[in-house]
Amino acid sequence: MATVILISQVLMGIALILAFVRVVRGPSLPDRVVALELFASIVVGLVGVYAIRTDVSSFLDAAIVIALMGFLAAIGFARFLERGGPRDD
Amino acid sequence: MIETIKGFLILTGALFMLLAALGILRLPDLLTRMHATTKAAALGVILIMLAVAVHFGEVAVVARAFAIIVFVLMTAPVAAHVIGRAGYFVGSKLWSGTVKDELRPNYDPLTHELKSGLETDSNAVHQPRENDPK
Numbered sequence: 001m002a003t004v005i006l007i008s009q010v011l012m013g014i015a016l017i018l019a020f021v022r023v024v025r026g027p028s029l030p031d032r033v034v035a036l037e038l039f040a041s042i043v044v045g046l047v048g049v050y051a052i053r054t055d056v057s058s059f060l061d062a063a064i065v066i067a068l069m070g071f072l073a074a075i076g077f078a079r080f081l082e083r084g085g086p087r088d089d
Numbered sequence: 090m091i092e093t094i095k096g097f098l099i100l101t102g103a104l105f106m107l108l109a110a111l112g113i114l115r116l117p118d119l120l121t122r123m124h125a126t127t128k129a130a131a132l133g134v135i136l137i138m139l140a141v142a143v144h145f146g147e148v149a150v151v152a153r154a155f156a157i158i159v160f161v162l163m164t165a166p167v168a169a170h171v172i173g174r175a176g177y178f179v180g181s182k183l184w185s186g187t188v189k190d191e192l193r194p195n196y197d198p199l200t201h202e203l204k205s206g207l208e209t210d211s212n213a214v215h216q217p218r219e220n221d222p223k
Contacts, residue, residue, distance in 0.1 A: 004096040008103035015103075015110035022113045022122075030119050030176035034126055037168060038113055041130035042106050044157070048137040049099060057150040060141065064157055067134075067164070074168040078175040 005053045012046050033077045040070025095140050102136030105129045118184040119176045127169040134161050 019042065022035040044063045051059035112125025135158050142154040178198070183190060195204045 001092055001096065004099055008099045011103040011107045015107045018107075018110035018114045028119070028176075028179070028181050030172060030179060030181050031122060033172055034119065034123050035113055037172070038109055038126045038130050041126075041134050041161075042110070044134050044161075045102060045106055045137045048134075048141045048154075048157075049103075052095070052099070052141055052144045057145050057147070057153075060150065060153045060157065063138075064153065064160070067157060067160055071164040071168055075171055078168075078171040081175040081179050084179070 002053075005049055008049055009046065012042055012049070015042050016046075029077075029081060033074060033081075036077075037070055037074045040066055040073070044070075091143060095143050098136050098140035098143065102133040102140065104133075105136065106133035109133065117186075119181045120173060121184060123169050123173055127165050131161050131165040134158075 016039065019035050019038045023032050023039075026032060044067050047059050047063040047066065051057060051063070106129070109126045109129035112129065113122045116122045116125055138154040138157050138161075142151045145151065145154075177192065178201075180198070192203075195206065196202070197204075
């Protein structure tokens with residue numbers, strides 16, 4: 001079980017790095033918002049795996065909060081983008 | 090047996106997340122990237138939370154894991170819709186291989202008005218509302 005958890009953590013770490021490359025490269029702000037939302041999802045998965053590894057179920061509360069914050073951040077960014085109108089970045 | 094199920098769920102969840110990250114890195118424009126991330130990442134979270142539920146096996150933890158699953162299932166499409174809508178309004182470019190953009194000929198980006206293609210002289214007159222941009 002320990003090796004399976006280690007492999008999955010490595011896979012999700014690579015996924016975080018790939019998503020971060022998209023955050024850096026852009027090219028536009030909506031792309032970065034999508035990448036940040038993917039970030040939130042991957043971190044929720046990492047927290048879940050860590051809860052299994054340490055056998056502490058309280059980590060799930062943190063996962064709920066992270067999922068909620070990711071969703072609210074996406075909604076807020078989208079409102080902010082729509083207010084701004086057409087842009088070129 | 091439970092260990093096998095748990096390991097399978099965790100590994101497939103992590104693989105789907107890696108797939109989503111690959112998609113967001115390799116696909117060419119905003120809408121295709123969103124198509125990769127929203128579904129694959131949501132499925133990854135759901136599988137890992139199922140593994141958590143199987144691992145702990147207590148009512149309180151299983152209820153919380155299912156709460157996360159329901160929350161992800163409800164919010165992922167909403168967030169994707171809102172971001173895609175904002176991206177279209179902002180004018181993000183579509184991939185050069187895009188075959189069809191049905192919104193383009195019917196949508197006026199300045200007034201935010203859609204046309205149906207069935208306008209007559211009488212109902213096509215622009216009726217300004219009070220919150221229109223000047």
